[in-house]
Amino acid sequence: MFGKVRGLMVALSALCGAPQSGLAADYYAGKTIEMLVGADVGGGYDIYARLVARHMSRFIPGAPLIVARNMPGAGSAIAGAQLFSKSAKDGTVIGALMPGAIMGRILDEKASNLFDPTKFIYIGTADSGTRVCITMANAQTKTYEDALRQRTIMGASQAGGATRDYEALHNHATGTKFEIVSGYKGTTDLTLAMERGEAAGLCGFDYSSLKSQKPDWLRDKAINILVQDALEPEPELTAMGVPTIWPYIKNDLDKAAVELVLSQQLFGRSYVLPPGAAPDAVAILRKAFAATVADAEFLADAAKARVSIAASSGERLQEVVTRVHAAPKEVVMRARQIIEP
Numbered sequence: 001m002f003g004k005v006r007g008l009m010v011a012l013s014a015l016c017g018a019p020q021s022g023l024a025a026d027y028y029a030g031k032t033i034e035m036l037v038g039a040d041v042g043g044g045y046d047i048y049a050r051l052v053a054r055h056m057s058r059f060i061p062g063a064p065l066i067v068a069r070n071m072p073g074a075g076s077a078i079a080g081a082q083l084f085s086k087s088a089k090d091g092t093v094i095g096a097l098m099p100g101a102i103m104g105r106i107l108d109e110k111a112s113n114l115f116d117p118t119k120f121i122y123i124g125t126a127d128s129g130t131r132v133c134i135t136m137a138n139a140q141t142k143t144y145e146d147a148l149r150q151r152t153i154m155g156a157s158q159a160g161g162a163t164r165d166y167e168a169l170h171n172h173a174t175g176t177k178f179e180i181v182s183g184y185k186g187t188t189d190l191t192l193a194m195e196r197g198e199a200a201g202l203c204g205f206d207y208s209s210l211k212s213q214k215p216d217w218l219r220d221k222a223i224n225i226l227v228q229d230a231l232e233p234e235p236e237l238t239a240m241g242v243p244t245i246w247p248y249i250k251n252d253l254d255k256a257a258v259e260l261v262l263s264q265q266l267f268g269r270s271y272v273l274p275p276g277a278a279p280d281a282v283a284i285l286r287k288a289f290a291a292t293v294a295d296a297e298f299l300a301d302a303a304k305a306r307v308s309i310a311a312s313s314g315e316r317l318q319e320v321v322t323r324v325h326a327a328p329k330e331v332v333m334r335a336r337q338i339i340e341p
Contacts, residue, residue: 025061025062026061026062027061027062027091027280027281027284028060028061028062028063028064028091028284029061029062029064030062030064031062031064031092032064032065032066032067032092033057033060033064033065033066033067033091033092033093033094034066034067034069034092034093034094035049035050035052035053035066035067035068035069035094035096035271036069036071036079036082036083036087036093036094036095036096037049037050037068037069037070037071037072037079037096038071038072038073038075038076038077038078038079038080038095038096038097038098038101039070039072039076039096039098039186040070040072040185040186040188040189041070042188042213043186043187043188043209043213044187044206044208044209044212044213044307045076045096045098045209045269046068046070047209047212047213047305047307048096048126048127048269048307049068049096049269049271050068051126051298051301051302051305051307052096052126052269052271052289052292053066053067053068054066054301055292055295055297055298055301056288056289056292058292058295059287059288059289059291059292059295060284060285060288061284064092066094068096072185072186074158074159075098075100075101075104075157075158075159075161075162076097076098076100076101077100077101077104077114077115079095079096079097079101080095080097080101080104080114080115080117080120081114081115083095083097083115083120083272083273083274084114084115084116084119084120084274084275085115087274088274089273089274089275089276089277089278090277090278090281091273091277091278091280091281091282091284091285092281093273093274094123094271094272094273094285095120095271095272095273095274096269096270096271097267097270097272098161098162099162099264099265099266099267099268099270100161100162100165100264101117102117102120102264102267102270102321103117103261103263103264103267103324104117105117105118105325106260106324106325106327106332106335107165107260107261107332107335107336107339108159108336109336116275117321117325118321118322118325119275120272120273120274120275120321121272121273121274121275121277121282121314121318122270122271122272122273122314122315122317122318122321123270123271123272123273123282123285123286123289123314124270124271124286124289124290124293124311124312124313124314124317125266125267125268125269125270125271125311125312125317126268126269126271126293126309126310126311127206127208127268127269127307127308127309127310127311128265128266128267128268128310128312129206129207129208129230129265129268129269129308129310130206130207130228130229130230130234130237130265131162131166131203131204131205131206131207131228131229131230131262131265132203132205132206132207132210132225132226132227132228132229132237132242133147133154133166133167133170133201133202133203133204133205133225133226133227133229134201134202134203134205134210134223134224134225134226135152135200135201135223135224135226136194136195136200136201136222136223136224137221137222137223137224139152139200139201139224140152140200141200141201141224141226142224143224143226144176144226144227144243144248146226147170147176147177147178147226148174148175148176148177148248149177150177151177151179152176152177152178152179152200152201153179153181153198153199153200154167154178154179154180154181154199154200154201154202154203155181155182155184155190155193155194155198155199155201155202156180156181156182156183156184156190156202156203156204157182157183157184157185157186157190158182158183159182161182161186161204162204162205162206163182163184163187163190163202163203163204163205164180164182164204164339164341165204165261165339166203166204166229166261166339167180167202167203167204167341168180168338168339168340168341169203169229169258169261169338169339170203170227170245171341172254172337172338172339172340173245173248173249173250173254173257173258173338174245174248174249174250175248175250178203180341181198181199182341187202187205187209187213188213190202190205191213191214201223201224201226203229204229206268207228207234207236207237207308208268208306208307208308209307211306211307211308212305212306212307215306225237225240225242226242227242227243227244227245227248228242228243228244228245229244229245229262229265230244230262230265231259231262231263231265231266245258253330253331253334254334254338256328256331256334257331257334257335257337257338258335258338260324260327260331260332260335261335261338261339263320263324266312266317266320267317267320267321268310270317271289273285282314286313286314286315289314290311290313293309293311294311
């Protein structure tokens with residue numbers, strides 16, 4: 001319905017060489033850029049944002065300092081609202097938002113008045129990832145088939161967070177028996193809860209975040225990976241024998257609704273500017289981002305941090321966000337239903 005993930009990748013190297021006619025080389029000279037991170041410190045979104053911030057300054061004329069500031073809450077909706085209504089439009093504030101903030105207007109009626117994601121100006125995304133459901137190795141639920149047969153206590157964040165939404169999605173679309181315990185701040189707290197035995201597992205965890213935050217879990221085989229959620233299978237997970245969600249979905253409407261929900265992963269690590277951002281700033285930052293995600297030093301740093309880079313341009317994201325926000329009403333209504341606990 002929404003096409004292939006890999007079809008969304010663009011020729012970033014071509015973008016890096018695009019001319020910036022008419023742009024002042026000193027536009028950012030002496031300025032500081034605030035990276036507004038809509039997630040807690042230490043989580044996957046924070047790790048990516050700070051990685052991008054460390055490197056992107058090198059590709060911006062004037063080499064401005066980029067400072068990350070965390071503003072977690074409501075799946076990045078608080079940061080999104082701040083960026084949309086209150087932040088400067090001169091390119092000195094960039095939002096690092098979770099996919100739920102981009103899709104919230106579709107999937108949550110209550111979020112529709114906070115901001116309009118189609119009006120953000122998209123700089124690019126560093127990753128278009130796969131999400132997984134996991135349990136601890138000592139849990140009774142070790143496979144997805146187990147999850148379909150028996151009750152499993154799963155930790156989750158508050159409403160609007162991927163962990164809560166994806167656990168509900170699996171319950172409604174495939175019939176898993178996840179018992180959702182919500183209220184955790186983010187994946188850092190959730191993984192601690194799993195280690196303490198408060199929860200058997202969680203869903204909606206980006207595979208790239210799992211690798212960067214808990215590499216020992218993978219190395220020591222301390223977890224079971226039950227299923228992968230993505231529009232296309234992740235080759236690494238498929239080689240490990242991890243199934244996709246698609247064979248377990250009950251009907252065509254649910255399949256279309258799940259496709260809509262999972263399309264948010266195309267915005268995996270998105271960086272955006274407020275509506276009406278200065279055109280010069282947009283052009284400079286889009287070019288700098290494209291150069292950053294193609295840079296050997298950045299990619300080496302990403303590899304050390306165990307984070308994957310599957311970047312796409314701001315122009316392409318702008319097209320996709322407009323398209324998914326025009327999804328048929330019946331699909332949108334069912335998508336809203338299946339992510340409610």
